[in-house]
Amino acid sequence: MAGPVIRLENVARLYRLGDEEVQALRGVSLSFYPGDMLSVMGPSGSGKSTLMNILGCLDRPTSGSYWLDGEEVGQLKDSRLAAIRNRKIGFVFQTFNLLARTTALANCELPLIYSGMGQRERRERATAALAQVGLGERMHHRPNELSGGQQQRVAIARALINRPAIILADEPTGNLDSKSGVEILRLLQQLNQQQGITVLIVTHDPFVARHTQRIVRVHDGQVVGDDAVAQPLVAGEAVRPSDAALAATV
Amino acid sequence: MNLYESFRLALRALTANKLRAALTMLGIIIGVGAVITLMSAGQAVQNYVTDQFRGIGSNLLFIAPGQFASNRRGGPASASTGGKGLTNGDAEALRDPLAAPDIAMVAPELTGAATIKYGSESALFSVSGVLPEYSTLRNAYPEVGSFINEQDQAAGSRVVALGPDVVKKLFPENAYPVGAIVRIDDVAFKVVGVMHAKGGSGFGNEDNVAFIPLSTAQTRIFPSRGGRGDYHVSLVYVQAVTENRSNAAAQEIKEIIRRRHSIKPGDEDDFSVVSQADILSSFTDILGALTVFLGAIGAVSLLVGGIGIMNIMLVSVTERTREIGLRKAVGARRRDILAQFLVESVVLAVIGGIIGIVLGAFGSQAISLFNKDIRPVLSVNAIILATSVSAAVGLFFGIYPAARAASLDPIAALRYE
Ligand SMILES: Nc1ncnc2c1ncn2[C@@H]1O[C@H](COP(=O)(O)OP(=O)(O)OP(=O)(O)O)[C@@H](O)[C@H]1O
Ligand SMILES: [Mg+2]
Numbered sequence: 001m002a003g004p005v006i007r008l009e010n011v012a013r014l015y016r017l018g019d020e021e022v023q024a025l026r027g028v029s030l031s032f033y034p035g036d037m038l039s040v041m042g043p044s045g046s047g048k049s050t051l052m053n054i055l056g057c058l059d060r061p062t063s064g065s066y067w068l069d070g071e072e073v074g075q076l077k078d079s080r081l082a083a084i085r086n087r088k089i090g091f092v093f094q095t096f097n098l099l100a101r102t103t104a105l106a107n108c109e110l111p112l113i114y115s116g117m118g119q120r121e122r123r124e125r126a127t128a129a130l131a132q133v134g135l136g137e138r139m140h141h142r143p144n145e146l147s148g149g150q151q152q153r154v155a156i157a158r159a160l161i162n163r164p165a166i167i168l169a170d171e172p173t174g175n176l177d178s179k180s181g182v183e184i185l186r187l188l189q190q191l192n193q194q195q196g197i198t199v200l201i202v203t204h205d206p207f208v209a210r211h212t213q214r215i216v217r218v219h220d221g222q223v224v225g226d227d228a229v230a231q232p233l234v235a236g237e238a239v240r241p242s243d244a245a246l247a248a249t250v
Numbered sequence: 251m252n253l254y255e256s257f258r259l260a261l262r263a264l265t266a267n268k269l270r271a272a273l274t275m276l277g278i279i280i281g282v283g284a285v286i287t288l289m290s291a292g293q294a295v296q297n298y299v300t301d302q303f304r305g306i307g308s309n310l311l312f313i314a315p316g317q318f319a320s321n322r323r324g325g326p327a328s329a330s331t332g333g334k335g336l337t338n339g340d341a342e343a344l345r346d347p348l349a350a351p352d353i354a355m356v357a358p359e360l361t362g363a364a365t366i367k368y369g370s371e372s373a374l375f376s377v378s379g380v381l382p383e384y385s386t387l388r389n390a391y392p393e394v395g396s397f398i399n400e401q402d403q404a405a406g407s408r409v410v411a412l413g414p415d416v417v418k419k420l421f422p423e424n425a426y427p428v429g430a431i432v433r434i435d436d437v438a439f440k441v442v443g444v445m446h447a448k449g450g451s452g453f454g455n456e457d458n459v460a461f462i463p464l465s466t467a468q469t470r471i472f473p474s475r476g477g478r479g480d481y482h483v484s485l486v487y488v489q490a491v492t493e494n495r496s497n498a499a500a501q502e503i504k505e506i507i508r509r510r511h512s513i514k515p516g517d518e519d520d521f522s523v524v525s526q527a528d529i530l531s532s533f534t535d536i537l538g539a540l541t542v543f544l545g546a547i548g549a550v551s552l553l554v555g556g557i558g559i560m561n562i563m564l565v566s567v568t569e570r571t572r573e574i575g576l577r578k579a580v581g582a583r584r585r586d587i588l589a590q591f592l593v594e595s596v597v598l599a600v601i602g603g604i605i606g607i608v609l610g611a612f613g614s615q616a617i618s619l620f621n622k623d624i625r626p627v628l629s630v631n632a633i634i635l636a637t638s639v640s641a642a643v644g645l646f647f648g649i650y651p652a653a654r655a656a657s658l659d660p661i662a663a664l665r666y667e
Contacts, residue, residue, distance in 0.1 A: 058579060058660050079583045086581020097576045097664065101266050113255055114581035158580070 003070060004031040005165050005198050006055060011064035011074075013050050013221075024050040026221040027064070032166070037192040037199045037232075039209040042218035048202045049170060051218065055200065056089050056168050057081040069165050086114050090159025090197075092169035096151045098143040104130060104154045105139045111162050129157040133187055149180030156187055166198040167191065173208055178240060185211045186235035207233075207240050253593070260594035263566070264601075271598060274562045277555025278602030278643065279609065282636040285548030286610025289632035291617045292541030296534060298624045303530045309354075309493040310387065310526045311500055313340075313486040313507070317522055334511050334520055337480035338468075343506050344488060350506060352499040354491045357383040358464060358483035362472045366460055367433040368420040375416050376459045377434060379467020379483075387487050390456065395428040395443030398463045402442075406465040410434065411443035415457040434460065437470050496525050545632075549639070555602065556643035563595050563651035574655050575663025584656040591652035592645065599644025603637050610636070 013025040024047045032038065040048050053059035054066060057073055058081075066074040073084055091097075098107045108126035117125075130139050133153040143151050152172060159167050169188065173181035185208060192199045201212060209215050211233045217225035264271040315335040341358035344350050360379040365372055384390060385397045392411055402409050410432065412420075421427045430441045439462065448456045462471070468481040476482055490499035500523045507521055567574070574587055610633075615626045 053661050056579070079585075082578065082581050082583040085579060091579050093664070097572065097579075099573055099576070102262075110577070111580040114577075114583070114586060116252070162581075 005034045005069055006032040007067040009065045011061040011066060014062040023221050028223055032198055034198055035196045037212045038214035038216060039201045039203050039212040040216045040218060041203060041209055046218045047221040048218055052168050052170050052202055056091060057084050086111055087162055088165045090164040090167040092155050092159050092172045094171035094174040096155045098151055098154055100143055103140045103142055104135060107154055108158045108161055110158060115162060125161055129161045133157045148176050149183055152184050160191055168200050170202045172201060182235050189235050211235055256589045256593040259590055260597045263594055264598060274558055274598055275602030277558045278599050278640050279606040281548050281551035281555050282603045282606025282640055283609035283613060284551055285545055285636050286607055286632045287613030288544035288548060289541055290614030290627055290629040292537060293629045294617050294624050294627045296537050297627060299533055303526055309490040309496055311488040311496060312524045313503060314522050317518055335476055335482050336486055336521060337476045337482055339480045340507055340510055341483060341486045343510055344503060350502040352491050352495040352502055353488055355383050355387055355489040357381050357387045357487040359485045360464060360467045360472055361484045364435045364471055371420045373419055377471060378459050378461050379464040380461050381464050387489055391446050392443035393446045394426045397443055398461055402463040403465050406469055407463060408437060408439045408466060409442045410439040411445055411461040412441055413445045413457045413459045414447045416460050417444050435471055500525060552639060552643055556647040559595050559598055559644060560647035560651060563648055567651050567655040571663045571666040574658050575660045578660035588652045588656040591655045592648045595648025596641055596644035599640045603640030607633055607636060
């Protein structure tokens with residue numbers, strides 16, 4: 001097996017608010033391999049988003065080290081981190097975060113603008129990415145002319161456009177109905193299986209987590225569990241069981 | 251991200267909120283428009299005045315009685331009366347080719363206001379007693395008939411050459427009333443000519459004057475004598491042989507008249523010699539100062555416009571916090587965000603500037619509404635100045651908002667509601 005795409009060693013993140021200190025992460029060590037698809041679960045305030053921010057190079061660990069794709073990125077300067085976010089990471093947010101006044105196509109192109117790519121090539125890549133997420137017909141629509149699920153698909157197309165090593169999705173289905181949620185999961189599974197992109201999903205929903213191969217549990221800034229999922233569900237094929245049944249399985 | 255992308259982005263952001271963009275530009279539009287209008291007007295007036303003076307002839311000197319309030323350059327401010335005044339004798343003395351080799355022509359003038367009457371029409375006009383030389387010296391030629399000639403002067407004839415405005419007033423029906431008899435302060439004069447219209451000039455309106463022989467003016471209309479029983483004149487025009495002999499001519503005039511007026515060495519002159527160049531340069535100085543002052547008013551408006559831009563850019567940065575967070579998350583560097591907002595404010599200012607230039611171009615034409623003889627000019631300097639100043643204003647007032655945008659923390663920005 002190839003080396004890990006992501007390796008965290010003893011990563012801590014300390015927030016200081018005046019005299020008060022919040023240990024959002026305390027000594028997290030994790031490794032993800034190319035082609036992994038995993039979920040991060042944990043109660044509110046346990047440090048999931050903090051972890052995602054560090055993994056996404058939006059934030060730096062207070063201590064510990066972080067290797068991404070063989071390069072230690074934990075303490076790089078801002079402009080280098082920006083370049084890494086641009087080329088190696090795709091973000092999918094709970095609230096989609098599309099630019100309101102621009103078309104799906106333009107939204108999709110956004111990362112490529114900061115890669116210094118020419119206009120024509122950007123257009124081609126964005127068109128292809130939108131077709132891949134099934135929005136070939138909706139390229140010139142603005143976000144307010146699209147459903148929530150469609151908007152999230154635009155966001156996924158934007159995340160995959162620069163062929164990132166990893167896609168980080170913080171509650172990607174949190175704002176969607178269950179049908180749209182499942183469609184998003186199917187897309188993420190496809191990207192993972194067909195293109196070998198590592199996908200990491202933060203979720204509160206055990207049913208969503210059951211669609212990944214591995215579940216990392218976080219509690220109070222520490223990893224308290226890291227288990228393979230016995231039989232990952234295939235999005236769209238499994239019917240959502242009752243919440244009680246779910247709670248029992250996970 | 252290159253400049254072209256930033257430019258497109260800026261245009262898109264501005265067109266998304268056209269009314270706001272337009273209102274923001276207003277300060278710049280007014281400022282640039284004002285600067286261009288005022289500077290162009292200043293230049294037009296300056297050109298006009300220079301032309302007028304050039305028409306009079308630049309080797310012309312004036313001698314007036316009394317000392318101008320200030321001898322400093324920059325100034326004939328006000329003439330004070332006093333001293334002995336100037337007389338025919340003074341003027342004649344200047345004709346001496348030995349004492350005054352640099353003087354080509356001398357034309358004394360006696361001016362005053364008098365009532366001119368024709369039939370039932372009558373009004374107060376300026377009446378000038380002159381010699382025939384006046385015509386050549388001042389470019390004052392008759393349109394019809396003749397000017398004052400040697401015989402008129404010698405005989406003290408009661409003849410008058412009327413300015414076109416005088417004719418218009420007294421003879422509404424007849425543009426060329428040569429041969430008519432008018433009464434100047436109740437003395438009958440025969441009209442021998444009507445002067446060519448000159449328009450207003452640097453020396454007041456010469457079209458509003460009636461010319462009579464100097465001798466007639468001195469004996470019949472404005473009789474006034476000096477100490478030796480010699481008749482007074484109000485002004486003596488002197489033409490130097492060439493333009494660059496003007497200073498030498500002025501020196502000769504001073505020596506001759508000081509001697510005639512028995513002024514002791516060290517005492518002040520009781521007359522003033524002013525050259526065309528003196529008047530022109532002081533006029534140009536005043537106009538230049540005025541233009542700078544008006545330009546400064548425009549500049550203040552530009553400053554206010556710049557503050558308006560800064561204000562709106564700050565609002566815009568706050569509104570677009572999430573957008574900034576997102577751009578950073580997908581790879582925008584600090585300087586990409588900085589460039590985006592800087593270009594936006596510069597574009598805002600420069601578009602405002604261009605609109606202002608167009609308005610200013612129209613405004614600069616308006617000067618001819620006040621005086622149709624002034625040829626409007628569009629000051630190219632003002633355009634270059636206004637464009638670069640508005641770009642600089644956009645840059646300067648854009649820096650703070652853009653720096654604020656660039657330094658936003660992406661995590662906080664993405665979470666911003
Ligand atoms: N900018 C910050 N300043 C101070 N404390 C912070 C900051 N961001 C997060 N924290 C704290 O760090 C801890 C972890 O927060 P985090 O947002 O990672 O939780 P989470 O697991 O994502 O929660 P949720 O499921 O509600 O999204 C919390 O106690 C939070 O209050
Ligand atoms: Mg969170």
